[in-house]
Amino acid sequence: MSLITEYSTSARPDRRLVEVYDSDAYLGSDEAYDQSRTQVVAGDGYHLYLQCGQPDIAVQVIIRVWDTPQKPPENAEGTVPVSLESDTGRLVINQLTFGPAGEMVLPRPGVYNGHAAWSGRAATAAYYNTCLHRGAEEQWDAEQIGAAWRQCPTVEQYTLDLWFVREPVPEDDWDE
Numbered sequence: 001m002s003l004i005t006e007y008s009t010s011a012r013p014d015r016r017l018v019e020v021y022d023s024d025a026y027l028g029s030d031e032a033y034d035q036s037r038t039q040v041v042a043g044d045g046y047h048l049y050l051q052c053g054q055p056d057i058a059v060q061v062i063i064r065v066w067d068t069p070q071k072p073p074e075n076a077e078g079t080v081p082v083s084l085e086s087d088t089g090r091l092v093i094n095q096l097t098f099g100p101a102g103e104m105v106l107p108r109p110g111v112y113n114g115h116a117a118w119s120g121r122a123a124t125a126a127y128y129n130t131c132l133h134r135g136a137e138e139q140w141d142a143e144q145i146g147a148a149w150r151q152c153p154t155v156e157q158y159t160l161d162l163w164f165v166r167e168p169v170p171e172d173d174w175d176e
Contacts, residue, residue, distance in 0.1 A: 004065045009102030012095050013052035013059050013156075020061070020160065021047040023090040023103065041080050041116035041158065048082055048116065050158045053125030057149045059156040061093050063104050065112070066163045073159070076117035082160065085111045087168045107164070114162035124156035 011018045017036075019028065029044035036042040036049035043049065052059055072079035084091070089109040093102045106112070131148045134140075140148070 001070065002067045004067055004107050005104075006062065006064045007102070007104035008060060008062045009093050010058045011061050011093055011101035012098055013050075013055055013057075014096035014098055016052045016055045017096060018050040018052060018059060018061060018101070018158070019047060019092075019094040019096070020050065020063070020084070021092055021094065022084070022086040022088055023092050024088045039080050040078055040118055040121070041082060043082055043084060045083060045085050048084060048160070050116070050118075052158075053121040053156060054128035057124055057128055057152050057156065059124075059158060061101070062157065062159040063091065063093075064159065064161050065107055066114075066161060069163050070114070070161045072115045072161075073117050075119070076159075077119050077121055079115050079117040081113070082116045082162075083111065083113050084160075084162065085168055109168050110164050111166050111168060112162040113165045114160060117159045117161070118157065119159075120154040120156045123154040124152060127152050127154065 025046035028047040032042045032044040033049050036051040040051050086109055089106045091104045092100050095101050135145055
């Protein structure tokens with residue numbers, strides 16, 4: 001049960017969403033996006049949608065690749081099973097209108113199963129809502145709002161624990 005590689009980046013959850021996808025998979029799925037609204041993380045095989053608790057405070061995205069299946073962490077706020085196929089071996093962590101926050105090179109192209117876990121989601125959302133109310137009452141300007149976001153006492157974090165399960169299906173075999 002060894003960790004093969006780990007990647008971490010900070011991302012702004014534009015419209016409460018951060019995406020993780022193969023660098024060659026540009027089109028997402030409306031169905032998976034809608035599903036992420038109820039189960040926090042959902043995917044269509046090539047895209048994962050991380051539905052964040054708020055739309056402005058940066059979140060931490062961690063992707064770990066293991067040599068064997070792992071158990072979900074016991075101290076997470078929630079977990080869901082995930083599967084992600086990467087034909088290129090490169091995953092993009094995307095912030096919608098802000099563009100990519102980072103890119104991870106996988107040990108090899110293929111299909112990876114695993115689970116997504118999150119923590120700090122509820123506390124960060126509560127802090128965000130408190131700041132919105134206080135900012136409205138005290139008439140904060142953009143600089144004060146930005147400072148409040150940067151001073152958030154918790155980190156909203158999403159961790160993808162993945163392990164290789166098989167080679168990708170070649171494009172030539174899709175129609176068979």
